[in-house]
Amino acid sequence: MASIDTTIQLIRAGAPGTTCSPALAKGPWESDAAPEPGYGPGSSMGDILPTGSPRQGQLPAEYKDASAIELDARIVAAKATLGDRVVVLGHFYQRDEVIAHADFVGDSFQLANAARARADAEAIVFCGVHFMAETADILARDDQAVILPNLAAGCSMADMADIDSVTECWEDLARLYGTEPDETGRVPIIPVTYMNSSAALKGFCGENGGIVCTSSNAATVLEWAFERGQRVLFFPDQHLGRNTAKAMGVPLERMPMWNPRRELGGNTEAEVMDARVILWHGFCSVHKRFNVGQIEKAREDHPGVRVIVHPECPMPVVDAADEAGSTDYIRKAIGAATEPTVFAIGTEVNMVNRLAAEFPQHTIFCLDPVICPCSTMYRIHPGYLAWVLEGLVRGEVINRISVGDDVAVPARVALERMLDARPGA
Numbered sequence: 001m002a003s004i005d006t007t008i009q010l011i012r013a014g015a016p017g018t019t020c021s022p023a024l025a026k027g028p029w030e031s032d033a034a035p036e037p038g039y040g041p042g043s044s045m046g047d048i049l050p051t052g053s054p055r056q057g058q059l060p061a062e063y064k065d066a067s068a069i070e071l072d073a074r075i076v077a078a079k080a081t082l083g084d085r086v087v088v089l090g091h092f093y094q095r096d097e098v099i100a101h102a103d104f105v106g107d108s109f110q111l112a113n114a115a116r117a118r119a120d121a122e123a124i125v126f127c128g129v130h131f132m133a134e135t136a137d138i139l140a141r142d143d144q145a146v147i148l149p150n151l152a153a154g155c156s157m158a159d160m161a162d163i164d165s166v167t168e169c170w171e172d173l174a175r176l177y178g179t180e181p182d183e184t185g186r187v188p189i190i191p192v193t194y195m196n197s198s199a200a201l202k203g204f205c206g207e208n209g210g211i212v213c214t215s216s217n218a219a220t221v222l223e224w225a226f227e228r229g230q231r232v233l234f235f236p237d238q239h240l241g242r243n244t245a246k247a248m249g250v251p252l253e254r255m256p257m258w259n260p261r262r263e264l265g266g267n268t269e270a271e272v273m274d275a276r277v278i279l280w281h282g283f284c285s286v287h288k289r290f291n292v293g294q295i296e297k298a299r300e301d302h303p304g305v306r307v308i309v310h311p312e313c314p315m316p317v318v319d320a321a322d323e324a325g326s327t328d329y330i331r332k333a334i335g336a337a338t339e340p341t342v343f344a345i346g347t348e349v350n351m352v353n354r355l356a357a358e359f360p361q362h363t364i365f366c367l368d369p370v371i372c373p374c375s376t377m378y379r380i381h382p383g384y385l386a387w388v389l390e391g392l393v394r395g396e397v398i399n400r401i402s403v404g405d406d407v408a409v410p411a412r413v414a415l416e417r418m419l420d421a422r423p424g425a
């Protein structure tokens with residue numbers, strides 16, 4: 001099976017096929033050169049990078065002009081020269097041409113922990129998006145440099161909740177709820193942030209009695225929060241929050257959504273007072289594309305198909321699927337299937353295609369028939385990887401992501417609470 005990058009390049013050259021956004025048909029360097037680079041498919045907040053987001057500098061021409069074969073050879077050579085001084089991390093959603101050079105492949109939290117296991121590495125090159133590199137930096141030693149090969153690789157979902165809007169929301173809620181615990185000792189509200197959020201929001205949670213969650217442990221974390229609070233403010237992904245809380249028995253009418261652009265998030269005072277989980281108005285542009293029609297078609301075309309979707313998908317999609325779970329869950333579920341099975345998967349297409357290649361005994365396909373990689377992950381072109389690795393060989397650290405102690409210290413508190421939270425504990 002051709003890699004997604006090869007497929008997109010063929011479509012660019014005129015081969016039949018479609019991608020989910022014209023942004024993908026642009027050259028790999030165009031988003032960096034544009035004066036106001038946008039995020040591409042499905043992004044929100046006016047479809048522009050938020051103010052203050054880091055901007056990628058111009059990549060030297062020698063990397064832009066190099067062929068795929070030359071870039072591959074240069075990356076291999078630079079890694080061989082650096083040896084144990086560098087560790088390259090590749091998120092599941094990266095293109096094959098980058099994954100080929102990763103020392104570890106996994107989800108964001110698995111990768112941040114994998115980096116910790118490489119104590120000798122002076123540099124951690126994170127082929128993922130900005131919030132992942134921040135988390136790796138929070139968990140890394142001070143003398144380890146975390147590098148994001150392309151600073152334009154943000155996450156549109158993470159940027160849907162910024163620290164100023166969340167702080168304003170928190171102040172509104174404090175005015176309504178007060179700050180005093182009830183007779184059982186539970187505070188009025190606990191902030192919970194998904195791993196896919198800025199370090200500033202993880203720090204906010206650390207400072208305000210809150211916690212971080214991943215898509216693997218969201219139910220455990222919500223239980224932890226309900227033991228300590230009467231309500232939860234969940235950001236940035238409304239879908240993960242809704243799907244998880246619904247499965248725990250929280251009624252939908254007690255999960256109002258908070259739109260930061262509207263008074264009281266667009267809710268009445270009574271709705272906010274009655275809330276059990278307040279859901280931030282955020283979503284993943286990749287997972288939002290999945291719909292119930294795609295599942296119905298998969299069932300029609302492949303009777304007996306097993307449909308597994310990521311919990312960042314909208315609730316009707318999760319309800320219509322056979323199972324929902326994190327990238328790790330999806331991998332393990334496929335790996336555990338003993339009989340040849342047809343799997344229809346609702347997550348990012350690079351990961352699905354790699355699973356199909358890894359488990360040829362099964363038929364595995366992406367529910368979305370259109371080529372739609374995560375457009376911001378896709379910004380880690382091998383040219384950037386070669387650039388930062390050759391920089392390290394010269395002794396130059398390019399695109400370092402560094403989280404100041406004022407944020408990193410409370411963010412670590414929120415991450416440690418997550419690690420300590422145990423089901424039913």
Ligand code: SF4
Binds near residue numbers: 155286
């Ligand atoms: S797949 Fe969605 S949540 Fe993940 S990095 Fe891309 S936009 Fe963000």
